[in-house]
Amino acid sequence: MKKQILIIPLAVFLLIISAFFYLLIIDRNPSEIPxxxxxxxxxxxxxxxxxxxxxFLSSKEFGNEKVLVNFFASWCKPCRxxxxxxxxxxxxxxxxxxxxxxxxxFSNTTKWLSDLGNPYSDIPLDKNGRIAIDxxxxxxxxxxxxxxKGIIKYRHVGPITKKVYKxxxxxxxxxx
Amino acid sequence: xxxxxxIILFICLTQFFSxxxxxxxxxxxxxxxxxxxxxRDISKNIRCMVCQxxxxxxxxxxxxxxxxxxxxxKIKEGNKDEEIYKFLTYRxxxxxxxxPPFKFSTYALWLLPFIFLMIGIFVIYSxxxxxxxx
Amino acid sequence: MLLWIxxxxxxxYFLFKLYNKKNYIFVSKVLETQAFICAGFILxxxxxxxxxxxxxxxQSNGLGFNPILxxxxxxxxxxxxxxxxxxxxxxxxxxxxALALGNNEKIPWFNYMKSFVLAAWTFxxxxxxxxxxxxxxxxxxxxxxxxDPVENASFMPWLLGTALLHSLIIVEKRxxxxxxxxxxSILAFLLSMVGTFLVRSGILTSVxxxxxxxxxxxxxxxxxxxxxxxxxxxxxxxxxxxxDHNYFSFFSKEGSILxxxxxxxxxxGTVFLGTIYPLIIEALTDNKISVGEPYYxxxxxxxxxxxxxxMGVGPALAWKKDDKLxxxxxxxxxxxxxxxxTICVFFIYQSFSVIGIAGITLAFWIISNNILIFIKKxxxxxxxxxxAHLGIGLLILGITGSSVWQEEKITxxxxxxxxxxxKYNIIFEKINEITGPNYVALQGNFLIYDNNKKIVTELKPxxxxxxxxxxxxxEASIHTNIFRDLYIVLGEGNLNDGWIxxxxxxxxxxxxxxxxxxxxxxxxxxxxxxxxKLKFL
Numbered sequence: 001m002k003k004q005i006l007i008i009p010l011a012v013f014l015l016i017i018s019a020f021f022y023l024l025i026i027d028r029n030p031s032e033i034p035x036x037x038x039x040x041x042x043x044x045x046x047x048x049x050x051x052x053x054x055x056f057l058s059s060k061e062f063g064n065e066k067v068l069v070n071f072f073a074s075w076c077k078p079c080r081x082x083x084x085x086x087x088x089x090x091x092x093x094x095x096x097x098x099x100x101x102x103x104x105x106f107s108n109t110t111k112w113l114s115d116l117g118n119p120y121s122d123i124p125l126d127k128n129g130r131i132a133i134d135x136x137x138x139x140x141x142x143x144x145x146x147x148x149k150g151i152i153k154y155r156h157v158g159p160i161t162k163k164v165y166k167x168x169x170x171x172x173x174x175x176x
Numbered sequence: 177x178x179x180x181x182x183i184i185l186f187i188c189l190t191q192f193f194s195x196x197x198x199x200x201x202x203x204x205x206x207x208x209x210x211x212x213x214x215x216r217d218i219s220k221n222i223r224c225m226v227c228q229x230x231x232x233x234x235x236x237x238x239x240x241x242x243x244x245x246x247x248x249x250k251i252k253e254g255n256k257d258e259e260i261y262k263f264l265t266y267r268x269x270x271x272x273x274x275x276p277p278f279k280f281s282t283y284a285l286w287l288l289p290f291i292f293l294m295i296g297i298f299v300i301y302s303x304x305x306x307x308x309x310x
Numbered sequence: 311m312l313l314w315i316x317x318x319x320x321x322x323y324f325l326f327k328l329y330n331k332k333n334y335i336f337v338s339k340v341l342e343t344q345a346f347i348c349a350g351f352i353l354x355x356x357x358x359x360x361x362x363x364x365x366x367x368x369q370s371n372g373l374g375f376n377p378i379l380x381x382x383x384x385x386x387x388x389x390x391x392x393x394x395x396x397x398x399x400x401x402x403x404x405x406x407x408a409l410a411l412g413n414n415e416k417i418p419w420f421n422y423m424k425s426f427v428l429a430a431w432t433f434x435x436x437x438x439x440x441x442x443x444x445x446x447x448x449x450x451x452x453x454x455x456x457x458d459p460v461e462n463a464s465f466m467p468w469l470l471g472t473a474l475l476h477s478l479i480i481v482e483k484r485x486x487x488x489x490x491x492x493x494x495s496i497l498a499f500l501l502s503m504v505g506t507f508l509v510r511s512g513i514l515t516s517v518x519x520x521x522x523x524x525x526x527x528x529x530x531x532x533x534x535x536x537x538x539x540x541x542x543x544x545x546x547x548x549x550x551x552x553x554d555h556n557y558f559s560f561f562s563k564e565g566s567i568l569x570x571x572x573x574x575x576x577x578x579g580t581v582f583l584g585t586i587y588p589l590i591i592e593a594l595t596d597n598k599i600s601v602g603e604p605y606y607x608x609x610x611x612x613x614x615x616x617x618x619x620x621m622g623v624g625p626a627l628a629w630k631k632d633d634k635l636x637x638x639x640x641x642x643x644x645x646x647x648x649x650x651x652t653i654c655v656f657f658i659y660q661s662f663s664v665i666g667i668a669g670i671t672l673a674f675w676i677i678s679n680n681i682l683i684f685i686k687k688x689x690x691x692x693x694x695x696x697x698a699h700l701g702i703g704l705l706i707l708g709i710t711g712s713s714v715w716q717e718e719k720i721t722x723x724x725x726x727x728x729x730x731x732x733k734y735n736i737i738f739e740k741i742n743e744i745t746g747p748n749y750v751a752l753q754g755n756f757l758i759y760d761n762n763k764k765i766v767t768e769l770k771p772x773x774x775x776x777x778x779x780x781x782x783x784x785e786a787s788i789h790t791n792i793f794r795d796l797y798i799v800l801g802e803g804n805l806n807d808g809w810i811x812x813x814x815x816x817x818x819x820x821x822x823x824x825x826x827x828x829x830x831x832x833x834x835x836x837x838x839x840x841x842x843k844l845k846f847l
Contacts, residue, residue: 300572
């Protein structure tokens with residue numbers, strides 16, 4: 001009995017070390033929080049559009065085809081850095097991209113898009129940030145993949161890099 | 177990954193130590209003192225997602241401010257504390273709570289301290305019992 | 311890292327001083343273990359974070375030191391902490407040597423261990439306190455402890471160190487609990503290594519982590535795994551020789567020390583659980599949860615309360631078994647004193663809260679017990695202990711006051727406006743632009759008057775901008791006296807709309823710092839007495 005007790009500290013120790021080891025070797029970002037909306041329906045929202053004179057209704061616009069949703073703003077530098085990849089998603093993967101414009105000014109956004117290019121099919125305006133909160137966004141830019149049934153399948157926090165582009169490209173192909 | 181973490185840290189540091197290390201601002205404060213107290217208590221339990229080391233009550237990141245105002249609006253609309261927490265955790269997950277919830281995945285977290293205590297007392301007790309016999 | 315290695319070698323010097331004809335095998339074994347640890351750290355430094363590597367291309371101007379770190383309290387905080395952490399390596403090595411050699415020659419390893427535990431614990435205490443001081447004065451949120459993983463990483467070895475200090479007394483006096491002390495020593499060191507791991511591995515983010523590199527993490531983890539596996543297997547195999555069958559009565563000095571040990575270990579276990587639980591959950595599920603201050607306030611803090619209660623009575627108890635009536639007679643005067651002092655405080659602060667009452671009662675319980683011992687000048691009590699325990703009482707007083715009765719006011723003020731907090735009137739006099747050595751700042755001048763219209767002080771909080779590093783910082787302005795701190799932070803604003811101003815009324819904060827300083831002095835006194843004793847060994 002006593003010998004068994006003496007092994008407990010060792011056993012607990014090894015378990016904890018293994019858990020730490022596992023966390024170190026997998027590909028993870030310690031400060032990234034997984035989206036709680038994974039495999040859930042797209043949040044319900046209505047918004048004005050930047051370039052069209054009608055409202056954007058999420059219930060109508062999602063659930064028809066695969067969509068990439070990109071939260072961006074003209075004042076956000078990483079958004080500028082990743083924009084070339086957003087354009088590539090549209091060109092190379094042919095996927096529809098909805099760009100939700102976060103807390104921005106009309107004139108700034110239109111200028112930003114005319115300078116850098118506009119890959120978005122629609123640009124709903126999130127003037128007060130409530131839509132972002134409904135999507136669980138905490139650090140723009142953020143990019144979501146929504147499947148053809150309107151279910152959120154993937155989220156990436158932060159700018160799209162070359163590595164992330166490859167990963168998301170593959171996911172776009174896999175997801176229906 | 178390294179760059180991203182660095183960017184977030186940099187944003188945090190500039191937010192954390194920026195001009196207003198204030199948190200709640202006077203124009204957010206509700207007129208009803210009871211409601212304001214509720215808002216403060218809830219905010220103190222919500223982690224700032226941007227800086228992750230402060231509550232939204234203390235943080236001056238824009239998201240913290242938005243969430244503080246959202247909480248106050250929901251209180252004014254008559255929502256209970258539980259409903260407000262549910263609203264936030266539906267969107268941001270349990271991570272946003274500074275006080276971990278009591279659910280299946282956290283039973284161990286909440287119960288183990290008292291189990292440790294029981295084990296400790298038991299160990300001394302059984303050691304004493306054995307020693308008394310000798 | 312270089313600091314770790316330096317301190318380790320300084321400790322080796324002191325370990326070597328223990329050397330004499332009788333114990334040379336033992337001391338050699340201790341130094342051998344230390345050498346292994348040292349080699350591990352040197353290898354780590356060389357491979358992963360070599361400070362001597364050249365930067366290419368060479369930089370003409372440095373980036374400048376992060377402004378929030380430009381503070382004397384913060385400069386000295388890491389070295390002191392490191393003396394603490396590394397001190398536990400010496401304790402670990404002594405434990406390993408005792409286990410490995412089986413102590414056939416009856417070496418008084420526990421006497422050697424006590425000196426090093428004292429040193430480690432004393433410096434860890436002041437190191438932690440200085441971190442809290444810095445947070446309070448520099449960071450501007452009126453708080454000084456956030457249960458951040460790295461803060462916890464320093465608190466856990468401290469808890470085990472406290473347990474060790476107390477149980478070593480039993481080992482010395484009754485040669486009992488030896489196996490337990492050996493295990494504690496190993497765990498204390500492993501925990502301080504885990505602290506190093508958490509800061510440098512990139513496994514979690516925290517304001518304290520600055521090196522985000524998994525390769526360092528893997529190395530440190532492997533090193534901890536080797537040290538831990540070796541020492542725990544050694545313990546499993548060889549500790550039987552150190553077992554004993556002594557009986558501990560609850561109403562005795564041993565009993566109270568045992569209770570202290572159990573509680574310290576349980577609190578440590580709880581803090582450890584809270585710190586790593588998010589990581590474990592992340593490893594097992596896809597979820598992330600967070601464990602913040604409310605958790606620790608509900609679990610660790612209540613468990614500490616019985617420990618503090620016993621702290622008042624414990625030193626007065628006799629060894630082996632004490633008479634219950636005699637104990638009651640002994641503590642009656644202190645119970646009386648405590649009640650009186652508690653009631654006084656409530657007259658001053660006029661606020662009734664259960665936690666407040668509990669905290670103040672506990673604080674005065676400790677303070678009155680120790681003052682009484684001091685007055686009686688009983689030679690049986692260790693001076694260091696009295697001082698350190700008194701320090702803890704004062705610390706609890708400060709912690710209770712500043713947590714329970716803190717008042718806060720956030721308001722917008724234009725120049726000339728006046729506001730009130732508690733019994734003070736605060737007038738926003740003017741705004742200045744000032745320049746410092748490496749910064750420019752906007753400084754607000756606030757005049758503080760008490761309710762007799764007499765001026766108390768002028769507070770000048772600043773918002774600084776450091777051009778080279780392109781960062782902003784806020785400097786709170788604080789007025790301190792033994793009853794309370796007045797703490798002002800300046801927010802955003804302009805001349806037209808006014809400025810956002812946050813004012814804190816923090817009662818009894820200074821007692822946190824005074825208490826910590828006294829704990830440190832108590833530790834130093836004990837170290838001094840212990841060293842003098844050792845010369846006669």
